[in-house]
Amino acid sequence: MLVIDGSYGEGGGQILRTTLALSLVTGKPFRIENIRAGRKKPGLLRQHLTAVNAAASIGQAAVVGASLGSQQLTFEPGEVVPGDYAFAVGTAGSATLVLQTILPPLLTASGPSALTLEGGTHNPFAPPFDFLAKVFLPLINTMGPQVLANLQRPGFYPAGGGKFQVAIRPSGGLTGFDLLERGEIRRRQAKAIVAGLPRHIAERELKVIQQAMKWDRTCLTIEELPGSPGPGNVVTVELGSEHVTEVFTGFGQRGLKAETVADGVVQAARRYLAADVPVGEHLADQLLVPLALAGRGSFKTLPPTSHTKTNLEVLKHFLPIDISLEQVGEHACLVKLS
Secondary structure: OEEEEOOOOOOOHHHHHHHHHHHHHHOOOEEEEOOOOOOOOOOOOHHHHHHHHHHHHHHOOEEEOOOOOOOEEEEEOOOOOOOEEEEEOOOOOEHHHHHHHHHHHHHOOOOOEEEEEEEEOEOOOOOOHHHHHHHHHHHHHOOOOEEEEEEEEOOEOOOEOEEEEEEEEOOOOOOOOEEOOOOOEEEEEEEEEEEOOOHHHHHHHHHHHHHHHOOOHHHEEEEEOOOOOOOEEEEEEEEEEOOOEEEEEEEOOOOOOHHHHHHHHHHHHHHHHHHOOOEOHHHHHHHHHHHHHHOOEEEEEOOOOHHHHHHHHHHHHHOOOOEEEEEEEOOEEEEEEO
16 A cells, blocks of 8 residues: 655645545555645645545545544545536535546546536635636647536635536546647736625726736626625636636735735736746646646646645656656746656
C-alpha cells in the first residue's frame, strides 16, 4: 500500500484530491497521513470529506478515517462504476473541487455518467464554475471525451447553496496534446456579478478594468442575481485566444474595496499576457492529471506554483511517467510529460 505524506509541499487538500483520483484510475490503495498539515485547520473539512465520500461511492472503495477533522485516511479502491450521482458539500465548501477529484476516473470509465454537485461554485482558493466551463473542460474535450457542465444556480461564500450538473461521456482513452502557443487574442470580456448587493459595486469594478485594460465598453457585462441563496460578488476577465481561453477571477469580500478586487484581476491578467504563454498558473495545476493519464503532453506556462510542484510529486507515486520542468524565458516554463 502506498503511503502519502499530506504535509508535503503546499500541504493542502490538493494532495488528497489528486491521490484519490489516481487511486481510482490505477486501482492502487493508499494511506495518507498528516492531511492538510499545512493549513490553519488541518484534517478533513466538509468539502474534503465530500470528495472522499464521492470517490468511495463511484469506486466502491473501502475507507477508514473518513470523518471531519481526520488527519489520516486509508483508501482501497474497487471498480469505478459510471452512472448518475449526486453529491452535496452541505456548506459553501467548493463543489468544483469535488468534481476535480472524481472527474479523472469517470473520464476513463466504461460508460457515461451524470453528476449533480451542490455547494460553493464561486469560492476563493478554488476554480470557479466559469473557469471549469470556459477554460478547463474545453481542453478536456480535445482529448477525446465529451464533458458538458451546466450551472443551475451559483453558490457564494459563506452561504453556498450553488448547484451544477455535469454530463461525462468517456472516449475509451485520453489523447495528450501540446499547448505551446497562445495564438491571437480573439475575445476580451470582463463580467462583474453581484448577488444581493448594490449594482454600483459591479460598476466600480468594471470601471477599473476598462481603464486599466483600455477596453471598449462592449467588452463589459454586469450580471445581477437577486435570487441567490446568499450575497456574493465575483469579477472575471476572460481572454479567448486562438488555442486556449483563460479566465481570471476576483472575489468580493467584506471590507475589501471593489476597486481593489478588480485591480487584483487586472494584475493577474497582465502577468499572464506579459509572459506570452498559453497556460495560466491555475490551469497548469488542472492539466497535470489528465495529461499524465494520457501518457504524454506538454505546455508552456508561468513559473510553477507550489500546487503544481506538489501535484507532480503525487503523480510519480502512481504512474510511470517522466516529467520535466524547463525555464524557457524570464517568466515562462515548459512542462513536459512522457
